[in-house]
Amino acid sequence: MxxxxxxxxxxxxxxxxxxxxxxxxxxxxxxxxxxxxxxxxxxxxxxxxxxxxxxxxxxxxxxxxxxxxxxxxxxxxxxxxxxxxxxxxxxxxxxxxxxxxxxxxxxxxxxxxxxxxxxxxxxxxxxxxxxxxxxxxxxxxxxxxxxxxxxxxxxxxxxxxxxxxxxxxxxxxxxxxxxxxxxxxxxxxxxxxxxxxxxxxxxxxxxxxxxxxxxxxxxxxxxxxxxxxxxxxxxxxxxxxxxxxLIFIEFSYENDDKGDQIRTCRTLQELHTFCKCKDENQRYKKKLIAGSLLFNIGTSNEAIFSRGKCDGFIFGLMVFLCLGGVPFYLEELKVFKRERFGQHYGVAIFVMSHFLSSFPFVLAISLSSGTILYHMVNFHPGFSHYCYFCMNMFCFISITEGCILFVAALTPNLLVAVGAATGVTVSKFKDHLPYCNESGFLFTL
Incomplete structure (x- = not known):
């Protein structure tokens, strides 16, 4: 018809x-x-x-x-x-x-x-x-x-x-x-x-x-x-x-049990993991560049201020790396809305599967970034300090991805999502980001 x-x-x-x-x-x-x-x-x-x-x-x-x-x-x-x-x-x-x-x-x-x-x-x-x-x-x-x-x-x-x-x-x-x-x-x-x-x-x-x-x-x-x-x-x-x-038809419907919900969550987790494996950005060059900019700051009186700003710069860099995933978050949200209309799964299963699929990638990024940056910048020696630094990076990236996903869910399109997420990021880390003077030398404010 x-x-x-x-x-x-x-x-x-x-x-x-x-x-x-x-x-x-x-x-x-x-x-x-x-x-x-x-x-x-x-x-x-x-x-x-x-x-x-x-x-x-x-x-x-x-x-x-x-x-x-x-x-x-x-x-x-x-x-x-x-x-x-x-x-x-x-x-x-x-x-x-x-x-x-x-x-x-x-x-x-x-x-x-x-x-x-x-x-x-x-x-x-x-x-x-x-x-x-x-x-x-x-x-x-x-x-x-x-x-x-x-x-x-x-x-x-x-x-x-x-x-x-x-x-x-x-x-x-x-x-x-x-x-x-x-x-x-x-x-x-x-x-x-x-x-x-x-x-x-x-x-x-x-x-x-x-x-x-x-x-x-x-x-x-x-x-x-x-x-x-x-x-x-x-x-x-x-x-x-x-x-x-206008429509006259017999129909039947059975509610999903908990077993179907677990199966759905596992399938979505596998789907998100598969997509991340096929489209994971190569970020190692960016980490090396960041480490070279802050290479071996030292412990002198002149370096104390820059050393204090280093953490803010690193975590700000992680936020901007996470912003690169906004288009993919919007893509997943559009698919989710279509599947949700068909009553195939709900918000809780989508969020849980997204977290479980992102967990190994966030862990790998935290360990690789922490290893590169920690040793190139020459932070405080000691394995416990290194583990604490990597753990902070893991928690920070996880929270940042969750916030960006939340912002993406509230915005109508890619441009607004990137603009809103970038605005929040810059306002939060503007006092910790390095600047370049007219001669091209890097310094912090």
Missing amino acids: ALIGPSGSGKSTLLAALAGILPSNVRMTGNVLLNGTTRTKGCRDISYVTQEDYFLGTLTVKETLTYAAHLRLPADMNKNEIDKVVTKILAEMGLQDNADSRIGNWHLRGISSGEKRRLNIGIEILTQPHVMFLDEPTSGLDSAAAFYVISSLSNIAHDGRIVICSIHQPCGEVFNLFDDLVLLAGGEAVYFGEAAMAVKFFADAGFPCPIKKNPPEHFLRCVSSEFDSVTTLIQSRNVNIDVRS
Whole structure:
């Protein structure tokens, strides 16, 4: 079923109302019923695909589907069964040739937009949902990619599932793939029925479609031209729409037990660790540069002040190194929000898995940084002092990453997140950072 209409006609709002994801500041009257009963919040027989495609760009197509399958499919399925499901989804979405290709992100080239959209749909059909909502799945795609995406959705619908998607202005080939059509204008339903009968409906209402004219374009032009024309069409419609009976389906849902939560946490921990292994920045050169700037400060009277500032400089450097992970935190948060909507895991499991996956990397960074900087700067000798220094670095980096993740969760985009985190960092460590004079010599204030 296709929802078409001009911009602002209410397509996305209707989808959000049916899927139960309306914003908190929007009030909805009436009820959305499934098989005569109120939809439960944790119902997994409904999936919603947004316009944006959120993935971890360092993973390949097959790896993304595999991890999604481990999170969504029943716990009693073994690895071979999951691999068969993943292979089937790859074939169904036409992604076999790109199974080992990286998805890509802001700094890594990957698959095309159409392939990302099909991958997003493939993730949602892993659990075989009875009802699928898609918000403009062809947005930003060329005609060939749009036809491939809608053709895949048509095959899914013919397998016995309900597929409802909003689409702005489909071409003729794409329009012919839809079975039913809902035409909206000004928040009102102008037409609701079979897509093939829409042309006859407009002709009977006095708006015949010209020959060689794309029917959706003609429909949109009719409902967008004048308000009186829209009113005439609304009054002449002969189909009564009852939203409560729009979707009629039997569903079942079982709550996750503690075993599933532990399994989910372990899977997320493995996923985060795998991503960090594939995209861990090489920071050793930066540590060596920092150590060379503060190399063997000494214990003279002139060096006492610089020695006191050294700790602030080192920990400030660690903060700026952590800021480099803000884009990846935002990427993970976007994926988390999508998974959270599907009731696959909650905030506590996400935070715990993120901490457990980061623990070995933070420990390795603390030991390597502490070893390089402690001996190059020539701090107070003694193994206990060295261990205390490394432990401080570990705690500091862990707390800093947690704060940056918190800031990233509150900000809408990458630029604001980096700006907010940088502002907090500079205001905290501005009195401890070294400066350069006009001659290029390093000194501290």
